[in-house]
Amino acid sequence: MRERVLYALGVAAALLLARNLYVILLVLPDEAEQGAIYRIIYFHLPAWFTCFAAFLAAGAASAGYLARNDSRYDALAVAATEVGLAFCTIGMVTGSIWARNQWGIWWTWDPRLTWALITTLVYGGYLMLRRAIEDPNERAKNTAVLSIFAFTSVVITYKAIDWWRTQHPGPVLSFRTGGGKIDPAMESMIYVNWAPFLMLAVVFVVVRMRQELARRELDALRRFAHAM
């Protein structure tokens, strides 16, 4: 039953993505100043939203682990972190492509971009720390603490465009600006395309989480076999 739900979610995400691609490429008009390249926003923003959501889930799961001491929370935390990092890479790459077209450079050291990179490094450090600790309980506990600290950099990345005058475009979505910065049809498309991203992320997280739990069980069995 669970398998079927997962497959259904994946297929639904794929169908929705295909439908959205059609609307994005053929139905919606070019943007007045940027031309066709603006369409990358339909992937850039949902990717970052998904990334932040995944890191939020990882932070919550980490807090859950510390409160309940249940290894499923730990598996969820690592799964969400890895998936979050994948979407973070999508966000970086799409942003870079847009920047190359609009600014003529792939990268600039402005606060938003720098903070996004810091977030990537911090969560990369989280995965490194996981590999460095051998004892599973200590690994879960210490990385859970790190994950909670790491989430502060996500918050700063999110707020960077409010706090600094950045080269990165300022907020456009109406829940941050009160509206008027972006055409409603374009804005709603960003959310419509976020849905399949989230669905895919959920599928990935669940699959990765099962892997992590299975790995844990295997480790325990191996240790048991050694002890025999």
Added chain:
Amino acid sequence: MNFVRLSLVVAAKDLRSELRTKEALNASLSFALVILLLFSFAFDPSSEQIAEFSGGLLWITFAFAGALILNRSFSRELANDCLDVLVASPVSGAALFFGKALANYALLVAVEIVCLPVFGVFYGVRWTRQFWWLMLVILLASWVMTVMGTMFSALTVNLRLRELMLPTLIYPMLIPALMAAMQLTTLILAGSPVAGDDLIWLRLLTGLAIIFTSLALGLVEIVLVR
């Protein structure tokens, strides 16, 4: 009250043992001086531009030198299972952490205070013009650095690769604080007080200090007790 007293006992113990051996202090101080020397080869120390990146130079030196002090903070207790004894003692994890952080803070600020005049002499920077602003930034940013460093020192104390893992983990986490400190220090060394738009960096530093201190105090018990 008990918390403060216990923290001070731990801090005094750490400082005493450090002042007797001077292991971390000597290493950190000489390392900081070597970095200051190395930078003089990377840039022309007599050029006018030095004022523009003096804040960056100073804080990179402090961050590198600080990592040496912070690395020793918990690993010092590994010999003879001292860490287990400390955890088993009636001192709470938070008090233990806070005491260690206070000791590290004192050592770090001491190293920084020694480095400042040396930096001023080597690079021809007049650092006393906005003395109190500079002190405020140094004290605030060093506290953020200490809290993060002490916390991560506790996280990595049982790792084989801790000397490597600590810098890898703390430098990215410290960038917000370091960036704010660098901006403010460059501004202050140029002779202007902190005002207007630049106050955001000071607010950021204060915010980070509060957030990280409360997170660390809340979570350190879990890290220490196995």
